[in-house]
Amino acid sequence: MLFISKQGHVDHDRVRIRIFNAIEHGSMNVVHGIVVHQTGASTAESTFSSYQQKGANGAHFLLDQDGTIYQTASLTRVTYHVGNIKSRCLETLQCSPVEIAASREAFRQGKYKGLNRHEMTKSWPDRLPSNIDSIGIELVGMYRGEGKEQIYEDPTSEQNDSLKWLIAELIETLSIDKAEVYAHPAVSYKNPTEAKAAQW
Incomplete structure (x- = not known):
């Protein structure tokens, strides 16, 4: 079980805290799900650079290709990582x-x-988890191709190992139903290959 501070920061040797206030957009009072993403960028640093822009979108965690886990937003704050949810x-x-x-x-x-x-007029569980009640986890990973032909690369084995550990800990600590953990395209209208090979 994870220790989470009053600021919403995880205190664990496996998690490096690197908070970007620009991606935090209001209070999150309850967590109903977890959404797994891929960045479309080749390095963690390029994603961190985008997180510093005013009004930036981002997620609560970023997993680098070597398996390093960064917490990039407080677990008590909303991040814009889901987009328009499906029914x-x-x-x-x-x-x-x-x-x-x-x-x-x-x-x-x-x-x-x-x-x-x-x-969004519905309450969970009548709707899927959204920005206001889900944790976002980004995996550093590029895609090949253009437009509808984009195919995301598979996560590394180190990323999948870290993802399994992190999701198991979050599920236990925050009492999240494992059925409420999704790859991004399962909850929103995104490239169907995004996080397709992620394992948890």
Whole structure:
């Protein structure tokens, strides 16, 4: 079990604290899930550089290719790492006819943003974890190709080992259901190869 300070920082030898205030966007009072990402950058430092920009997007942790774990945001703060969430009931084929109609209308009015707005009127677990109630973990990793042909590289074995450890510790410490741990494309409209080979 992890010790987490009042500031939301993990106190453990395996975690290096390197907080970027620019990626923190308000208080997060509850955690319902974890979302695993890949950076699309070749080094941790290039991602850290982007995290210093005003209004930057980012995640709570970054795992370098050698397996080093960096905490980059407080676990008590929201980071913008998910984007527009998918509909849980549509993804699991468990929508009522009324909900199907409401989702279609929301999509018609605003496409993915409209569907996201509709989903965010729901409480978890009726919706997927979102920015306001999930921890983001980035794996340093590039993609090959352009546009829809982009394919993310597989995480290194060291990244997967660190990811398994970190997710197991977060699940235990924060009482997160293991079923609520997702690769980014499972919860949002992202490249389907992102974090596809990540193991936890």
